[in-house]
Amino acid sequence: MSRLVKKRSKKIGLAPGTLVHLGTPRPGSTAVELIEYGADHLEQRKLDSLLQCSLPKPAPSVTWINVEGVSQVEVLQHFGECFKIHPLVLEDILATDQRPKAEDYGEYLYVVLKMLRLNEASGQLQAEQMSIVLGENFLISFQEGLEGDVFEPVRLRLKNDKGRLRQTGPDYLLHALLDLIVDNYFLILEKIAERMETLEDELIANPDEGTVQAIYQMKREMLFLHKAVWPLREVVGRLQRRESPLILEENIIYLRDLYDHTVQVVDTMETLRDMLSGMLDIYLTSVSNRLNQVMKVLTIIATIFMPLSFIVGLYGMNFKHMPELEWRYGYPAVLIFMAVVVAGMLYYFRKKRWF
Amino acid sequence: MSRLVKKRSKKIGLAPGTLVHLGTPRPGSTAVELIEYGADHLEQRKLDSLLQCSLPKPAPSVTWINVEGVSQVEVLQHFGECFKIHPLVLEDILATDQRPKAEDYGEYLYVVLKMLRLNEASGQLQAEQMSIVLGENFLISFQEGLEGDVFEPVRLRLKNDKGRLRQTGPDYLLHALLDLIVDNYFLILEKIAERMETLEDELIANPDEGTVQAIYQMKREMLFLHKAVWPLREVVGRLQRRESPLILEENIIYLRDLYDHTVQVVDTMETLRDMLSGMLDIYLTSVSNRLNQVMKVLTIIATIFMPLSFIVGLYGMNFKHMPELEWRYGYPAVLIFMAVVVAGMLYYFRKKRWF
Amino acid sequence: MSRLVKKRSKKIGLAPGTLVHLGTPRPGSTAVELIEYGADHLEQRKLDSLLQCSLPKPAPSVTWINVEGVSQVEVLQHFGECFKIHPLVLEDILATDQRPKAEDYGEYLYVVLKMLRLNEASGQLQAEQMSIVLGENFLISFQEGLEGDVFEPVRLRLKNDKGRLRQTGPDYLLHALLDLIVDNYFLILEKIAERMETLEDELIANPDEGTVQAIYQMKREMLFLHKAVWPLREVVGRLQRRESPLILEENIIYLRDLYDHTVQVVDTMETLRDMLSGMLDIYLTSVSNRLNQVMKVLTIIATIFMPLSFIVGLYGMNFKHMPELEWRYGYPAVLIFMAVVVAGMLYYFRKKRWF
Amino acid sequence: MSRLVKKRSKKIGLAPGTLVHLGTPRPGSTAVELIEYGADHLEQRKLDSLLQCSLPKPAPSVTWINVEGVSQVEVLQHFGECFKIHPLVLEDILATDQRPKAEDYGEYLYVVLKMLRLNEASGQLQAEQMSIVLGENFLISFQEGLEGDVFEPVRLRLKNDKGRLRQTGPDYLLHALLDLIVDNYFLILEKIAERMETLEDELIANPDEGTVQAIYQMKREMLFLHKAVWPLREVVGRLQRRESPLILEENIIYLRDLYDHTVQVVDTMETLRDMLSGMLDIYLTSVSNRLNQVMKVLTIIATIFMPLSFIVGLYGMNFKHMPELEWRYGYPAVLIFMAVVVAGMLYYFRKKRWF
Amino acid sequence: MSRLVKKRSKKIGLAPGTLVHLGTPRPGSTAVELIEYGADHLEQRKLDSLLQCSLPKPAPSVTWINVEGVSQVEVLQHFGECFKIHPLVLEDILATDQRPKAEDYGEYLYVVLKMLRLNEASGQLQAEQMSIVLGENFLISFQEGLEGDVFEPVRLRLKNDKGRLRQTGPDYLLHALLDLIVDNYFLILEKIAERMETLEDELIANPDEGTVQAIYQMKREMLFLHKAVWPLREVVGRLQRRESPLILEENIIYLRDLYDHTVQVVDTMETLRDMLSGMLDIYLTSVSNRLNQVMKVLTIIATIFMPLSFIVGLYGMNFKHMPELEWRYGYPAVLIFMAVVVAGMLYYFRKKRWF
Numbered sequence A, B, C, D, E: 001m002s003r004l005v006k007k008r009s010k011k012i013g014l015a016p017g018t019l020v021h022l023g024t025p026r027p028g029s030t031a032v033e034l035i036e037y038g039a040d041h042l043e044q045r046k047l048d049s050l051l052q053c054s055l056p057k058p059a060p061s062v063t064w065i066n067v068e069g070v071s072q073v074e075v076l077q078h079f080g081e082c083f084k085i086h087p088l089v090l091e092d093i094l095a096t097d098q099r100p101k102a103e104d105y106g107e108y109l110y111v112v113l114k115m116l117r118l119n120e121a122s123g124q125l126q127a128e129q130m131s132i133v134l135g136e137n138f139l140i141s142f143q144e145g146l147e148g149d150v151f152e153p154v155r156l157r158l159k160n161d162k163g164r165l166r167q168t169g170p171d172y173l174l175h176a177l178l179d180l181i182v183d184n185y186f187l188i189l190e191k192i193a194e195r196m197e198t199l200e201d202e203l204i205a206n207p208d209e210g211t212v213q214a215i216y217q218m219k220r221e222m223l224f225l226h227k228a229v230w231p232l233r234e235v236v237g238r239l240q241r242r243e244s245p246l247i248l249e250e251n252i253i254y255l256r257d258l259y260d261h262t263v264q265v266v267d268t269m270e271t272l273r274d275m276l277s278g279m280l281d282i283y284l285t286s287v288s289n290r291l292n293q294v295m296k297v298l299t300i301i302a303t304i305f306m307p308l309s310f311i312v313g314l315y316g317m318n319f320k321h322m323p324e325l326e327w328r329y330g331y332p333a334v335l336i337f338m339a340v341v342v343a344g345m346l347y348y349f350r351k352k353r354w355f
């Protein structure tokens, strides 16, 4: 997972709209992919990132341009000029710690959010910022630059099936992309829930300091998720209230469905957070309990052996005149007396339910 | 109780409206039951789940179709085509981890919520998702598929009494069904409250680690209930504000009554949660207290016997010249001295109220 | 105090408006008292609870019917028919765990809340549900059935003074009754505050496990009060915003005064809750402190006597060749050495401020 | 500071508007002071509290009547009749535990709040209820009856400077009085902040049980302040939104300034509360740490001397055949062996960073 | 960092608009800098602070006057008269503990907030109050008086580049200044996040009481930041909603961008606060764990050596008749027996996973 706070300070004092990439540049150079489609045609090709500017085909044809990698500032500048995107938007695309938001610029809509994935090899959570510019007949998606994305199923649906996705405008494509991103949040939450359950079992069976570390680690991950997901709810909420005419009336129903999923993600996340904080309480309780256990063992041992040691010490004294020492059965008498003391102690502890 | 997070991830990348069953398929195949009634007639029969499509009789006749089990996707498809239900609704019916909500689709109203029951044999909490589609002259209820439901009293009232239920539209039937579901929430809360009181007594009489486990377990159950009940309040609130014309003016009063019950459920739930968190505090306090008790016993024992052991050790030394050892009454003198020491200690602890 | 959760489950499946009494029936049968008054007349008599139905005199005469005990369902039915009260209202009157609310039924206003009293003998908190039906020229109050009520001062004012109470409508009578109920909340809160202060002193002087139990007990009582008072604020708030024409313009000012009192009750209650939670913190702190104290005593004793015991043990060894044992002043030398060790220890502990 | 809950119960059952003084009557009888002023005249005199009723001079002259002490009910009644103040207002003036509020009675505005002062001698916090009735050409301030007030600066400004205060209406005088009261809240908060810093130093240098008591005491004071200040924010907020025509348009700007101060008081108070709760956490942590320290000392001592005592005990046994006892250098060998054991222990503890 | 509560009390009783400097006067006298610019001209000069009043050039020329140091009351008075600034505004400029706010005075807009910087030498956080008066063709910034500011980049942009900043009105200059201040908040948060991560590592590797002190210190700093940043969000929010006509329509987009940054600052701050409170939990857990560890060592030692000491004490008794003492192999038998006891103990502890 990326750091919770990024180095925004290197932008101090720059004019708004100055393009500066924020965060570590992801490996690999910018790749641009273009898919142009309509009800009866589809064309997919790779673009040279700095090709001359050619406007997308008019509606009802839809052009989807997917840009992978934003660390090359000149590519962004090129897109800005070509599609008349405001420098403030370009700046936000480059600032990879953007809070999810949707902004209406009249000619186009700007949406930014986090795309989360699980690295299949290491099982680690990876976040990539996704910026989407939605125009009347085009959609441009800018990915922060982590290789690959979660959009493969949309590409397949575009190619294979000629349903709604091929027949309506780019706003439905926007829905499809957002839906995939949100679906992947469910996957992340499932994985976290699984780890949480493992942790829970560990907590009950054999908790140690590693367990606390793990709880704390998950708390941090939940904080990161919270930052990514909480504002998204508002973003999708605004889209489904159709605050921009770029969203068609007929597609609202799908955005409402998406909103429903987003709310469910937030809800699940809150439930997991509640469970986490409950787990720390349980841990603390169990530590206290074990301390009690240890102290009882110590007290039982001390309470039994201290009096015994006193007694044997007593008859280890070197006084000249100690009549008991001379008795024929002094030794066995002392042994029996000590056995009685021990029995009394054990009875007392048993009555107090100490073991 | 079912898992807090379900495997939604298997739906990743599917087009909206693609029908995929979520969760473990409940045993038994789909059963469809039809009740057609009006002020002066009532017909009840079992349907073949894939019979050809016949539209329900026109109003004022009311048709209630109750579908038990949603894991057979083709049955859902059949209903969708026959009653012109939107694929997004069908998709939600199949997704058995849906957050309670009400959606207005113009021609019909879609309501989804959780039906909770106590298994009479095991005493365990069982949740079944309930989806209801309310049309002008029909109501279809889709149950997740757990055998049986809580609707028996409504069936009886339909058969036996010719009151309001037989004389008004399907919106009143909707009220009757929701009312039963909410009534069962009260039952669940009563059972939880009873267990909580048992736990409370245990907490005071004889708390152990099992008690904490039980508190934690109840916290999880309350989280589950919270997820099910909290959004329901909003759902019923919207119904009673009559946001859809499918709800008749004259039945609003009954939905207001239902809303009142829902608020009471939420209120009771919050009270129980507050009590639960108070119980953990009490437990922690009592653990601390018992630790204190144990430590006092240890300290008393050590404080009494350590000085005594020192004294007897002293006269166990083998120095050649130790005048006390030669005294005629050295031994009894030491015994008396030690008795005095013990008495002093006991007086000190008594004064400090240690026992 | 009554249980926090009542057995609502026995109403499962009944049609709305079915009359079922909830809770333990209070002893004694239903008693009905009628007071009919105007600016210049007042008549007070006991009614047979099932007398034939006679409508109250027209305005400006006001009829107050006070019903004590709701466990006899037929009495309620009688009133329902006679005054045309909706079955849903009758049902709520019988359900004695109702959340405080106000509902406008056009012809009449229905208000339900909790009347709290301190039993003068046992000093215990007693709750009785109070339902009020306010019509244009009448007011009916239904008490759950605990003997007596808090309305005696209103009866006296009706009889003795011919002021506003005798000259305006039943809405002013409603105000007078609610005002008395709220005034009694202040009394309850005062008693609780007094007990809290006693507890506070105990907490500082001599806390034990009983103190925690008492704090927990008070927490539960506050939860109960919270449930009774919090929604009342909304109820009175709605009345004073005059959402029903049954409230006269000129009496609004009195309801505003009542609202002010209700807010003050809520405020005081929240303050008491804050104090309670602070008390538990103090208790935990003091337990920790005493543990520290105990452990210091133990450590001081052990640190002083363990080295001494070692030394005397050393010279208790039976080696043939131990020159010190032969010395003339070996014994006093060891005694002096041990005194030095003790002094050093004490100096160390004093420096560490352990005593 | 006065008690958190006052005896309101003695008002139970009285008709609204019945005048009953609440709280302990402050010493000294009622004193009435009158200041009549305009742009070019000012007259100040003491009034007999029950003088016959003479209406204030018409605007633009302003009459300020300051009443010190409200325990004499007949004085209040006199004012009520003379200035046509509603009995409900008079009742609130007498009820000295009123929650801060502003009420519009058309002809006049009623404002009630708490005036806080530090007793210069004892340094204690003193609260006095302040009720203000603002008419078109007059302002009456009723003080609960603690000797003196915080208004001296306003009296001076009235006498000495002929600025805005002398030239506009009584609403500006209201602002001046409220402003002074709020300014004194800052003084109180400063004192509390100072004490808090002292406490903080004590907490770090040398915390004991007295520190906790002090923290708890401050928590209670903050609760009292919270009750006094929090609703005031709403009161001044309403004044500056000019909900009454008695507030002149041109003076709104000053009330906005006052509102700003009130918000700052609330903010500062919340900051202090946050700091207080942080301090308790620090204290608990430090208690735990010291317990750890004590236990380490105990464990080190026990771990070193228990094995040593065992060894010397071993050679204190009286077996006939113990070859070591006969050895020439048995005693020094044992001494050396024990030194090695001690060194090993110390090395172990040092490695574990126990000291 | 400055104190959390400043001495506002010295203003008690002064008329509103009386100019009193609050806080310690910063070293150095007032310095006034004037920058007059338009699309094609720019003039920058230092002003004598009490020069005669000359109104700024008319629009489209923009005049920026930057005042460093507000402790000289006469300078403020001069500006007040010259630019017709309301005394209440001047008073707020002098009160250096102002809560961030924006106030519309018709002719001009008043904005006040905190400018935070890191002292490059000491690495300490420094706060300086910044007041801005925005007119139609001028902007005056009043700095509390700490040497320097964060505006250098704006001065450079004004001189070097002839873009938007030179071509639009003073509202865009306002944006540029606020943007710089907010950008510096990011810098502060980054530094705090870095220190927090260091602290986190320390917490896991080697926590001690200094760690708690550091956490507490950071909590206080976060409280200070919270006070400075939280209200700023509302301030910028109001600006971007364009509540004043002094903000041009075309510049709204930039203020929206600024608002976005402010929200991000608040968000980051809340995340850091959550992390801080998690850290204290971890610390407490780790203290408990170490106590457990220490107690286990003690218990193991005591449990092993107390029985052994008893045994050797037993055979140190001086009874005449103790047959074992005479046995040939009594001594080795006892040694072997003790070895068995030790082995048993160790096995028991190992099974209990104590080490």
Ligand SMILES: [Mg+2]
Pocket: A011, A012, A013, A014, A015, A016, E179, E180, E183
């Ligand atoms: Mg910038």
Ligand SMILES: [Mg+2]
Pocket: A088, A091, A092, E257, E260
């Ligand atoms: Mg931006």
Ligand SMILES: [Mg+2]
Pocket: A068, A069, A128, A143, A144, A145, A146, A147, A148, A149
């Ligand atoms: Mg990518």
Ligand SMILES: [Mg+2]
Pocket: A179, A180, A182, A183, A258, A261
């Ligand atoms: Mg989805």
Ligand SMILES: [Mg+2]
Pocket: A267, A270, B230
């Ligand atoms: Mg929720």
Ligand SMILES: [Mg+2]
Pocket: none
């Ligand atoms: Mg806790």
Ligand SMILES: [Mg+2]
Pocket: A179, A180, A183, B011, B012, B013, B014, B015, B016
């Ligand atoms: Mg999908």
Ligand SMILES: [Mg+2]
Pocket: A257, A260, B088, B091, B092
């Ligand atoms: Mg859906």
Ligand SMILES: [Mg+2]
Pocket: B068, B069, B128, B143, B144, B145, B146, B147, B148, B149
């Ligand atoms: Mg079923």
Ligand SMILES: [Mg+2]
Pocket: B179, B180, B182, B183, B258, B261
């Ligand atoms: Mg019901």
Ligand SMILES: [Mg+2]
Pocket: none
């Ligand atoms: Mg919640």
Ligand SMILES: [Mg+2]
Pocket: B267, B270, C230
């Ligand atoms: Mg509640």
Ligand SMILES: [Mg+2]
Pocket: B179, B180, B183, C011, C012, C013, C014, C015, C016
């Ligand atoms: Mg029912």
Ligand SMILES: [Mg+2]
Pocket: B257, B260, C088, C091, C092
């Ligand atoms: Mg009801």
Ligand SMILES: [Mg+2]
Pocket: C068, C069, C128, C143, C144, C145, C146, C147, C148, C149
């Ligand atoms: Mg009664």
Ligand SMILES: [Mg+2]
Pocket: C179, C180, C182, C183, C258, C261
């Ligand atoms: Mg009252």
